[in-house]
Amino acid sequence: MKFGEQLRSSMIKDYYWHYIAYDDLKDALKTEYVTEPTPANPKPDRKSWTEADERRFVALLESELDKVATFQALKSKEIIQRIKASEQEVNQVVARLENPASFSGAERPTDEDFMLLEADLSDIIADVHDLAKFTQLNYTGFQKIIKKHDKQTRWYLKPVFAARLNAKPFFKDNYDAFVVKLSRLYDLVRTKGNPVKGDASAGGGQQNFVRQTTKYWVHPDNITELKLIILKHLPVLVFNPSKEFEEKDSAISSIYYDNPETWELYKGRLQKTEGAEAIRLRWYGGMEVDQIFVERKTHREDWTGEKSVKARFPMKEKHVNAYLSGDMTVPAVFEKMRKEGKKSEQQIADWEALAKEIQYRVVTRNLKPVCRTFYHRTAFQLPGDARVRISLDTELSMIREDNLDGRRRAGDNWRRMDIGIDWPFRQLPPEDIERFPYAVLEVKLQTQAGQEPPQWIRDLTASHLVEAVPKFSKFIHGCATLFPDKIHLLPFWYPQMDIDIRKPVTRKYGIERPTQSTSISTSDMVDEDDDETDDEIDGNGQTSNGNAATQGVSHDTVTNYERNGALSATRNELDVEERVAADFLAGDEDYPLYDSDDESDFSDALEEARRIGGFYYYRMLLSSYLRRTGHITWEVLKAITPRPRATQMADEGTNGITILGNGRRTVKRFIAPKGKRIHVPIRVEPKVYFAAERTFLSWLEFSILIGSIAATLLNFGSDYVTFASAWVFTIIAVICLVYSVVLYVWRVDKIRKRRDVKRIYYEKWGPTFLCLGLVSAVLVNFILRAKHGQLASGDDQGRPHLFQVDMSNQTVEEVGNIRGLEL
Incomplete structure (x- = not known):
């Protein structure tokens, strides 16, 4: 628009x-x-x-x-x-x-x-x-x-x-x-x-907690509207209601660690390998906060029967460097906590076990700070209830913490000290920061088996306000963006950064406006603007100073809200536009504007021609009509021309899921930059390896069967036809055997590396060539046998022999070859 x-x-x-x-x-x-x-x-x-x-x-x-x-x-x-x-x-x-x-x-x-x-x-x-x-x-x-x-x-x-x-x-x-x-x-x-009353930090004191989380991107245009919709169903989580809200209360910062030589934690989290870990240090609020949470996220495959777990323990900021370097023992970290007696002995013992494991991994794997994430979080939940929790992270930024290029960012400290929570961090050079252009919405549910989420959540996640991005990770995106020379395996959502995620409104959903305010229709005035849509504003989110472990629940109230002044609900396909990196107007780069430099001035020219009048106006008007007629004719021809067509999708389903567009889906094939690969999530279970092995054994069975045919022909035949056929079947058997072995080894390697290769799951050409080879072998055998049988009853030219019978001496004398049959 x-x-x-x-x-x-x-x-x-x-x-x-x-x-x-x-x-x-x-x-x-x-x-x-x-x-x-x-x-x-x-x-x-x-x-x-x-x-x-x-x-x-x-x-x-x-x-x-x-x-x-x-x-x-x-x-x-x-x-x-x-x-x-x-x-x-x-x-x-x-x-x-x-x-x-x-x-x-x-x-x-x-x-x-x-x-x-x-x-x-x-x-x-x-x-x-x-x-x-x-x-x-x-x-x-x-x-x-x-x-x-x-x-x-x-x-x-x-x-x-x-x-x-x-x-x-x-x-x-x-x-x-x-x-x-x-x-x-x-x-x-x-x-x-x-x-509903309860502890606002319910769940925050747990060492281990499990969540079912779905993530979405939210365009800055929709952030405030989304917050206002959610607050009608869930209250904003406030940890200290008596304290006046301050912006720093919603700030969350995390320092992620990895080995800058191998990037093993990055690759493990991206490929979702069994047991993949992420180690980070997190704090809530400003840089003056003394309590730091050391966290470890461990990924578990579904086939193991376990759930992915996040475990963490608190420690004082002054002990972090000594703890990570191994100079400070784990019992010394919790010595004061044990003396105070505010925590149970069992909980301290669990924390000590976790602290020892994390310290061992940091020291032995040479883990260093590589990336910081910063955002403001607005959390919606009922205090003390952990069934549903919604969080919205805005002003998300990823910042380099490494010393790889010779610059001493963090130095020997566990985090850099030249920045705090002063978003948008104007003091940083462009190569040190990635300002994420969208907000991140996380819907965390704890429902019983078979129980569906509340209807209002389903309506919200199916609306035009959000874009689903499963398994999105701030750590993975930050590393992939900030280290382009070192990271060559990119997440699957990386190419989507060049696509405008805004969607046309196909149904009335949003904030209900009383009747005193109405929208002005586009039919009231003629548009003379030829620029494309470009709207981008700052979106700020908030939550209270707390931890990410907190969860909440929804109310049962279900209401759809009509947004006043909504964009026209025309079913247009989504525009693919260039995304410019987000920055403020006063910065060095342009503020992100969604428009094109190639602007058409045809409507202005037509209005100017109308003012001038005469033959020139009629010529411009005719040109306008011809353009419109040509476009309509082309659309009609496309509609009536017989050709394969995609299945038409319903505009709006009864289950609340909206299908955007005009029934067609725009598909864009993404190509990874040179020297890089896009990793597509692949679910690998042990049965996948067994399936590959069974497929190999099936190929082996066919190879043995064909080889047995060749051996039978070779052992029981006595002429050259049988010998030739045996060789053909032997060659086919050997080719099938070698092909199956190579294919099996290749498949196992790709499965182990979690590569998205179609031939892992199906084989398009192998069976075809096998069938063609068998048909060829049978035809060769049949043709040679037929031709050999004909030569057995004739000479080299294929002409019949003439025999004379001498009745007097009872002998048979061959007279010779003749062109006709003579008696």
Whole structure:
């Protein structure tokens, strides 16, 4: 969808006059013609862009920025005031519910009172959603118009206007504080003053815990909307409700270790080999945090009957270096903890056993810090309940921690100290950091066998807001991106980074907006913008300062929310666009814009021709009709031409799973960069090896059978025909035997290496050549036998012999060869 069309289709009616005047700014970029257009010269040269034109355009741009920033600030303050007012009302109603006697003349709150409060909070949630969309669209509009200005005028405004944007950073507002407060209030109202209570860190104290996790990517455009949808079903997990929310409370940092020579941990986690480990050190909050968690994730294959496990133990930051180098013994690490007596002896013993194993692996395998991951996490769950937990990680960044190229990043320390949690880490060079362009949504479930997830989760994961990426790993992606010269085996999702994951809305799903705000249809105005869609905003996530072990549960409420101002639900195929690395406007690189430099100006030319009139206008109009007619004719011909067609898929299933597009699926074949391979996950169980062995034994059986035929012919035949046939069968038997041995060894090697090779699972040419060889051998035997039988009754030329019988002496005399038969 073009940006101008997207802007108009996404406008909120109540906000209409506060959006950026994108069309006016586009018109301001056009200077006057040198001469008036005529039918003979419909496109005369325009006047050069002057300093006066630049001042006029900048003044208009400044006024639009003031308009947008002022409205955004006022609306944000209004939402804050509404939240405070709703908080007072909710607290008052809950207080009346708990102690009605303290309110003279006040009745006990009814269900209707809670319904009114819920409706009011739903309206505030919709306001937050609309304001976030308003901010994102306007910021994208400013980026687009600045880029168009610099391209057309060659006067580069971007560096100068970046300072003006930073002076009025309407696009940098963090809505996480709104989300946290609205989540608490909405949970109070929906549960009628009886929210689920429990330990917010339930599960965090466990040494070992097992999860069933599904991962998704979320485009920055959809982050705020996704949070607002989830908070209507699950509250935001807060570890310290009495503390005011701070951004650092949601920060999570992890240092991953590996051998920089062999990359054994990376390869093991990527290939999912049995027993593959990942070792990391994690902390929550800023760099001043003293408690560090040492974690080990161990992968287990399903055929083992075990589950993948994550085990961890806490330790003080001051002991980390000595512990990892082996200078500090494990009992010394837990000596103080044992003296304090706050933990049971059994738990300390389990931690010591784990600490010894990790220390042994770090020392013996020469593991070094290689990659850091940083993100802000928003966790949704009911306190103390571990059935369903949803976490959203935003501002995800992968950072190098190694010393491989001669630069002393971490040095002899277990982590580098030149950065903290100051995202987006502008002080780092581009080669040291990978800013992931999407948020990562994790849905963690603990359901009984055969039990399905709640309906609202199925609706959410089937919506246009998320893109499923199974087995996505921050550690694997970081290593593959930051070490291109050393990593040659890439994860399967790596090529998807060049594809826009945004999807067209094929059904109404999202935030329900009350009737006072409606969308403006694209049919109200004609789009003159020829740029492609380009919208990218910053998405921030949050969670409370806690650990990743915490899980939660969903409510049973199931409601589909209609998003107001949604994009048009046209069934378009997904666009494949170039993804530019994410960065801020004030950085060295461009902010990621999804558009093309090859822009068509045909619609502008047609409007200009309409103004000029005459023969030129009719010629342009005819050209427009011909283009449209040609396109329609081509589509009709494609529809009626007999050819293989893909099976049409339903637009929307009854189970809540949406099939996007027009029934067709766009398939892109990815090719790995030169010198690299893309690893596709392959599930290998012991029975796969046995199947390969059985296949080899079957080939061996055929080879022995064919060899037996050859031996029989050779031993019991007495003429050259039998001898020749025996040789043919012997050659086929030997070829089959050698082929089966080579194929078996090759298959076992590929299975062991987990290579995605089709011939591992089926053999296309071998049986065919075997059948052709057998047919050839039988035909050779038949032809030679037939020809030998004919020669046995004739001479070398195949002519019949004539015999004369002398009756007088009872002898047979051969008379000779003649051409005819004579008596």
